[in-house]
Amino acid sequence: MNLFSHRIIDTIKHHDMLSHNGRVLIGLSGGPDSVALLLLMLLLQSRFNLTLGIAHINHCLRGDESDRDEMFAEKLAQTHHLPFHLARIDVPARAKREKRSFEEAARLVRYEFYTDLCKTYGYTRVALGHNSNDNAEQVLMNLLRGSGTKGLGGIPPVRPLFEKTSSDESNNGPISASDTTRHGNDDQAAAIERFQVDPSPQNERDPLIIRPLIETSRLEILEWLEEKQQNFVQDSSNTDNRYLRNRIRNELIPHLEAEYNPSLTSSLNRLSHILIDEEAWMENESQRLFHSHATHRDNAVHLPRKLLKSLHPALARRLVREAIQRVKGDLKRVRWDHIEAIRDLAATKTDGSVLDLPDRIRIIKGYDVICFQKATFPLRTLGKIIPEYLKINEVG
Numbered sequence: 001m002n003l004f005s006h007r008i009i010d011t012i013k014h015h016d017m018l019s020h021n022g023r024v025l026i027g028l029s030g031g032p033d034s035v036a037l038l039l040l041m042l043l044l045q046s047r048f049n050l051t052l053g054i055a056h057i058n059h060c061l062r063g064d065e066s067d068r069d070e071m072f073a074e075k076l077a078q079t080h081h082l083p084f085h086l087a088r089i090d091v092p093a094r095a096k097r098e099k100r101s102f103e104e105a106a107r108l109v110r111y112e113f114y115t116d117l118c119k120t121y122g123y124t125r126v127a128l129g130h131n132s133n134d135n136a137e138q139v140l141m142n143l144l145r146g147s148g149t150k151g152l153g154g155i156p157p158v159r160p161l162f163e164k165t166s167s168d169e170s171n172n173g174p175i176s177a178s179d180t181t182r183h184g185n186d187d188q189a190a191a192i193e194r195f196q197v198d199p200s201p202q203n204e205r206d207p208l209i210i211r212p213l214i215e216t217s218r219l220e221i222l223e224w225l226e227e228k229q230q231n232f233v234q235d236s237s238n239t240d241n242r243y244l245r246n247r248i249r250n251e252l253i254p255h256l257e258a259e260y261n262p263s264l265t266s267s268l269n270r271l272s273h274i275l276i277d278e279e280a281w282m283e284n285e286s287q288r289l290f291h292s293h294a295t296h297r298d299n300a301v302h303l304p305r306k307l308l309k310s311l312h313p314a315l316a317r318r319l320v321r322e323a324i325q326r327v328k329g330d331l332k333r334v335r336w337d338h339i340e341a342i343r344d345l346a347a348t349k350t351d352g353s354v355l356d357l358p359d360r361i362r363i364i365k366g367y368d369v370i371c372f373q374k375a376t377f378p379l380r381t382l383g384k385i386i387p388e389y390l391k392i393n394e395v396g
Contacts, residue, residue: 015210018125027055059106061102127210149275161208290319294319321339
C-alpha cells in the first residue's frame with residue numbers, strides 16, 4: 001500500500017468505518033470515485049476479513065451511455081468475483097410522477113435499493129465514493145439554501161442507513177433485491193449464498209453508510225487511478241449545468257477560487273469538520289433535554305412552555321424541531337419562520353392559541369405546555385378546537 005492508501009485507512013480508523021468480518025456493499029457507478037473505492041475495499045478485504053458486494057443503479061437517463069456504465073460495472077464485478085446487484089429504474093419518470101426533482105428522486109431510489117439489499121443479504125456497511133470536493137460543494141450548496149449547522153456540516157463520513165428521510169413518505173414499495181441481483185457466474189452465485197445467513201445480533205444492527213474517500217480530493221483519486229492504470233467511465237450529465245450541483249462545481253467554485261480564495265475547497269471542508277463536531281455536541285445536549293422534559297399523550301408530544309421560554313434560542317429551536325420530527329416523521333416543508341412562530345407562541349401569556357403547519361401538523365398552546373400533534377383529517381375540517389386537558393395546568 002502507498003501513501004494514498006494509508007491516508008484512506010487513517011480516515012477509516014478515525015471514523016470507525018469498518019469492523020472485522022463485516023459485509024460491505026459498494027455503490028459502484030463506474031466513475032472514478034466509486035472505482036477507486038472498489039479497489040481500496042479489495043485491498044482491505046483480507047485485513048478486515050470483509051465480504052464484498054457491488055450495487056449499481058441504471059437511472060435510465062442517458063440512454064446508451066447508461067447501459068455502457070452498467071456493463072462496465074458488471075464487468076468489474078465479474079473480474080473480481082463479486083456479487084453484482086443491479087437495479088434499472090426510470091428515475092425521470094418517477095420524478096415526474098411524484099413531482100420531485102430528478103436529484104431527489106434518484107436519491108430516494110438509491111437508498112431504497114441499498115436498504116433492501118442490506119435487509120436481504122445482511123450487508124452491515126454501504127460504502128459510497130463521495131470525496132472532499134463533493135463535501136465542499138455540498139457545504140456551499142447548503143449555505144446558498146440557508147441551511148443551519150447540520151446542513152453546513154456537509155456530507156457525514158458515517159451515518160445510519162435507516163435514518164428517517166423524506167423517502168419514508170413515498171408510496172412506492174422497496175426495490176426488490178431478489179429481482180435485481182444478477183449472477184454473472186457460479187462464483188458470484190456461491191458468494192451470495194455464503195452470506196445469506198441466519199439472522200444474528202450483528203445482522204440486526206442498523207447498517208451504516210460509510211464514505212472512506214471523504215477526506216481525499218478528486219485530483220488525488222484521479223492520480224491514483226492513473227498510477228494503477230485503472231480505467232473508469234465518465235458521466236456526461238456531470239457537465240449539465242441545469243443541475244444546481246453542477247453549476248456550483250463547474251462555475252461558482254472555480255470563480256470563487258480565482259477571484260476570492262484559492263483554498264476555498266480546503267476552507268469549506270475545515271468549516272464542515274468544525275460544524276460536524278459542534279452539531280454532535282449540540283444534538284446530544286438537546287436530546288438530553290428533550291428526553292427529560294417531553295411528555296407524550298394522545299399521539300402528541302408536549303413541551304413545557306416555561307422550558308422553551310427559558311432556554312437559549314438555539315437550544316429551544318432544536319427542541320421544537322425534535323418535537324415536530326417526532327409527530328411528523330421528518331422536517332420537510334418546515335421553515336425557519338414556523339420554528340420562530342412556535343417559540344413566539346410559547347412566550348405569549350394567553351393560552352388556547354393554535355398554529356397550523358404543513359402536512360397536517362397542528363401546534364396548540366395549552367396552559368403550561370406546547371402540544372405538537374399530527375391530525376388524521378385536513379386541518380380546515382377541525383376548526384380551532386382545543387382539547388380540554390390542555391386548558392388546565394398539566395405540570396405540577
